[in-house]
Every structure is written in structure tokens, then in C-alpha cells.
Amino acid sequence: MFKQKKTKTAKRFGWLTIICSSLTCLIVGGGIVFLFMNHQLQEAEATNQSLGKISTVYSALYNNYYKSVSRTKLVNGALNGMVDSLGDPFSEYMSKSETESLSNTISSSFTGIGAEVQKSGSHIQIISPIKGTPAEKAGLKAKDIIEKIDGKSITGYSVNKAVSLIRGKKGTSVTLTIKRGDQSFTKTLKRATIPVKTVSGKIVKNHPTVGYVQVSTFSENTAKEFKAELKSLQKKGAKSFIIDMRDNPGGLMDQALKMSSIFVKNGKVLLRVQQRTGAQQVYRAGKKYDSGYKITGKTVVLINSGSASAAEIFSAALHQSAGDQLIGTKSYGKGTVQNTLPFSDQTELKMTIAKWLTPNGDWINHKGLQPTIKADYPSYAYQTAIDTQKTYQQGQVSNQIKKMQVLLNAMQYSAGQANGYFSDQTVAAVKKFQQDNKLTVSGKADAQTINKLEEKVAEQISQRDNAYQAAINALK
CATH class of the missing domain: 3.90.226.10 (2-enoyl-CoA Hydratase; Chain A, domain 1)
Structure with missing residues (x-):
């Protein structure tokens, strides 16, 4: 705390001193106001120059481009361009449908796959799948990149434009091409009602x-x-x-x-x-x-x-x-x-x-x-999903077969060494798995077999939740 010193005798000032002091304050104060107003005028002038340039470009494109272009497209392009210049994945200009999509996410139920996404450079990246949704059941994970939706590249799309394509009528399907690390794979997910209860x-x-x-x-x-x-x-x-x-x-x-x-x-x-x-x-x-x-x-x-x-x-x-x-x-x-x-x-x-x-x-x-x-899930929980666009069979060699062998071995089906070669032992493991899960016993790993295998592995992972067990131990 600052204390003000007291003087023993009060000083007396003449009117001339008071008038001079007041004049000085007026001059200094006026200078401050002038500087403030001058700064405001400079800011306004700079803003007007910027807007004038934008207006000139808008008019030139609308009136002189070699083919007609809509006003809405030009305006939205300008707005999106300004926001994109920030380089911030969480800032964006949202259209009417995109705004509705965000509101539904916050306040009510919606139909989709149940994955929270964000912009990452020119890509759309998954933040995390919501528990119990198609995205979680399909094995999508945080940091997965969505490269394509229904076979169409979405590079450069806004978050909400991508979301509007992923969402749709309940029961319909959407196919995503996912990049995880250096590998890409496709997953077809059936849209469902994303639960309101959180x-x-x-x-x-x-x-x-x-x-x-x-x-x-x-x-x-x-x-x-x-x-x-x-x-x-x-x-x-x-x-x-x-x-x-x-x-x-x-x-x-x-x-x-x-x-x-x-x-x-x-x-x-x-x-x-x-x-x-x-x-x-x-x-x-x-x-x-x-x-x-x-x-x-x-x-x-x-x-x-x-x-x-x-x-x-x-x-x-x-x-x-x-x-x-x-x-x-x-x-x-x-x-x-x-x-x-x-x-x-x-x-x-x-x-x-x-x-x-x-x-x-x-x-x-x-x-x-x-x-x-x-504490974490077992290592195989983070393995890239298997591409279901192909059917794998005896004698073939591929990285996708190697991933399937890892999962079969994790489920105690002895598929042999996880080396990517579809061996006799792998055939026997696939047949046993198909039999146990009431699938057509062919020994070939088709989409139905792979999807069921990944589903069963996900169930097993949830039962081998090391972090959950560590939490229980910490509370004992």
C-alpha cells in the first residue's frame, strides 16, 4: 500500500498559477484526445482502403469474368478466404446448413457416424469417435485423416462441408477412405442416430x-x-x-x-x-x-x-x-x-x-x-484397420493379411507367424473363427469375416482395459 505524506504547512497558490496550470492541462489533454482521434482516423482509413480493394475485386470478377458467377459464391469465397488466412482449424465461416449441423451437435440428436472432426491443414482429421457409435464400432481413431467420402476426395473442404456429406438419413451407408500413418484403407459405415444422452x-x-x-x-x-x-x-x-x-x-x-x-x-x-x-x-x-x-x-x-x-x-x-x-x-x-x-x-x-x-x-x-x-490398451488396439475392398485367401502375401493374423492371434486363433503370408495355418484359423461366429466357412477372409473379426477384437479390447484396471487399483 502506498501512503501519502502529509505536509506541515499548506502551500498557497495564486490565480495566475492556477490559470497557467489549468491551461497546461487543457493543452496536454487536448493533445491526448488529438492523438487518439488521429489513431482512430488512421485505422478507419486503413479499413476503408482494404474494403475498397475487396469491393474492386468483387466488382471486377462479377462483371468481367469470362462466364457468369453468382454473388453468393464470390461473397462466401471472400469470407472463407479471410478466415482461412488465420491458419486456425477451429475458426470458420459456416453456411446455413453448416450452422444447423453445429447446433444439432450441441443441442439435439442427429444422424451420422458419430465422429468429432477438425480441419488439419487441407485435411479433415478425426478428434475422436463417440462411444457406441458407428465410427467407434468401425475402429476409427483419433488423428485418422478422412481422405475421401464415397470415393470423392475432400482435400481442402471445410469441416462442416465434410460433415454435411458424412451425415445423412438413418440406415443409409457412407464409405470413408481413411489414412492412418502411412497407410490408407476404406470403411463403409451405416448411419445411425447419435445418442442425445452424453x-x-x-x-x-x-x-x-x-x-x-x-x-x-x-x-x-x-x-x-x-x-x-x-x-x-x-x-x-x-x-x-x-x-x-x-x-x-x-x-x-x-x-x-x-x-x-x-x-x-x-x-x-x-x-x-x-x-x-x-x-x-x-x-x-x-x-x-x-x-x-x-x-x-x-x-x-x-x-x-x-x-x-x-x-x-x-x-x-x-x-x-x-x-x-x-x-x-x-x-x-x-x-x-x-x-x-x-x-x-x-x-x-x-x-x-x-x-x-x-x-x-x-x-x-x-x-x-x-x-x-x-496405462493403455494392448498394442493391437492401435493397429490400422484392414481394407475390406478385397477378399484375402490362401497363398497370397500382403500387409493386410499380416494385420488380420495379428488380430486372429490376439483372439487366440492360431494363425501362425504374423508375416503377411496366407498359410495353411492361417486358413485353419479363419475357418475356425468363421465357424465360431456362424459365418460361411470358406477359409477366405472376405469383408463380412474381417468386419466381424474387428468387431470381436473391439469387444475384447474393452475387456482388457488396462487404464480402467489401473483406476480401480488406484481407488483401492
């Missing part, structure tokens, strides 16, 4: 005081569903909790604040949002978010490379402000906040407006959250 839970088997809650995304009602599920599990005897944020692509920030506040003592930091000026807005746990409902029992959070955005906000808050452990693998690393600017024609501008920081002030963008306990 939270599910259970009492952990053989551990009657441990509750497990899985959150698939952060939509408008997620916090309400989350609280209801926690209370239900408490009534069933749960005293400690496993919160599963794996493959959760995020969503609404306010939902993450309401949910994380339940586990954090009032007054402790949940989140910091940093504006372009460097100023921070700090969000703290309290009744404003949790309405006085608190969980004090031991809690752990599961994360992986598909945990992004609001899922990372929640996880970081519990880890840094409540001391809860993070179990799994490194999270995605999305540290920015977006907002939308709606227009009267029902289009919207979605743009990044700020950074978000963890309670400790860390910016995890592109870095992610590191788990305190590393």
Missing part, C-alpha cells in the same frame, strides 16, 4: 463402493445428466469415482465448469481464460456452478489422445485443484476458446477468441495433459 454410469463389478461415469461429449444437458448419474450411483453405495473422459472431443465450456466444480473446493481455480491483451478471467469453484452439490470421495480421471477441449478443462481442474490423478495416455491438447457470431441469413462465423489455461496457468495447446499413471 453420460452413462455403473457400479464397478466386484467393487460396490466405486462408481464409474463415462462422459462422451459436453452438450447443453451434460452437466445435468452428470449430476443425476453421480447421485444415482451414490444411492447405490458409491463413495469413490472413476470419471472416464477418454475419446471425449469436448464441447461447451460452461458444462465443464459446472461439472468440475463438484469435485473442487469453493474458491479454488477451475479455469483461466486469457484474452489477446494478456488479461485473464479466472473461474473458481463455487455454488454458482455446482449449486452446493459436492463429491468429497476419492476420484480419478481417465484420459487419452481423444480427450480434448472441455474434457481437458475438466481433467486439468480436478488434477491441479483437487489433486486427483489422471490415468491413461496424453490428451489431445486443444487450448483455445471459440465463440460464434450469428448473421441474419442464419449463417455464422465461428472464431477463436481466447486461450484457456489450466488452474496452474499452463497452456496445453498441442501439448496435452500428461497422465500421472500411464
